[in-house]
Amino acid sequence: MLKNLPKDKRDKLILTVIGTIGVVLGLWYAVVSTMLSSVEAIKKKTDEQKTKVANAQRLVSSVGELQKNLEDGTAKLKTIEQEMASGDMYSWIILTVNKFRADRQVDIPQFSREVRTDVGLFPKFPYKAAVFTIRGTAFFHDLGKFIADFENAFPYTYVQNLELEPANTSNATLTSNPESLAFKMEIVTLINPNTL
Secondary structure (H helix, E strand, O other), X not given: OOOOOOHHHHHHHHHHHHHHHHHHHHHHHHHHHHHHHHHHHHHHHHHHHXXXXXXXXXXXXXXXXXXXXXXXXXXXXXXXXXOOEOOOHHHHHHHHHHHHOOOOOEEEEEEOOOEEEEOOOOOOOOOEEEXXXXXXXXXXXXXXXXXXXXXXXXOOEEEEEEEEEEHHHOOOOOOOOOOOEEEEEEEEEEEOHHHO
């Protein structure tokens, strides 16, 4: 059929077909490929939103468990805070130490008033601390056992700045046993914030 056409018309027809194919390919790349990439982007966003919705639904379904964990944590914190120093700090330290040392061979006749201070472990730590200085006498082994047992029994309390000297040279006591030691130490304890 192209052979029957004159050369001039045949060339125009071939150029028209080539031009049409070029325009169709141009439209394909300009319009269709842009639309396909838009469809892919929309599909990706849809998948992301589905993931977010699934995570939100999982979070909403776990609200009961989270609430229970919060209530358990709050109850545990209240129990811990009840073990902390509260009320009249001077009376608290005397009663606590005297009750604890009742069956131990440690003599503690001197207690200082508390000095309140920041804990300084973490920024914005919600608890304050009280520092007490106590003096007494004991044998080395008895004092070491007393301090270890005391710190284990009261996990929110610790001993610092321990000073030891022979009891017979100390002004703190008039003990006659040459093996006895006079001690001075600071007890640092957290204060229950609900009683401040």
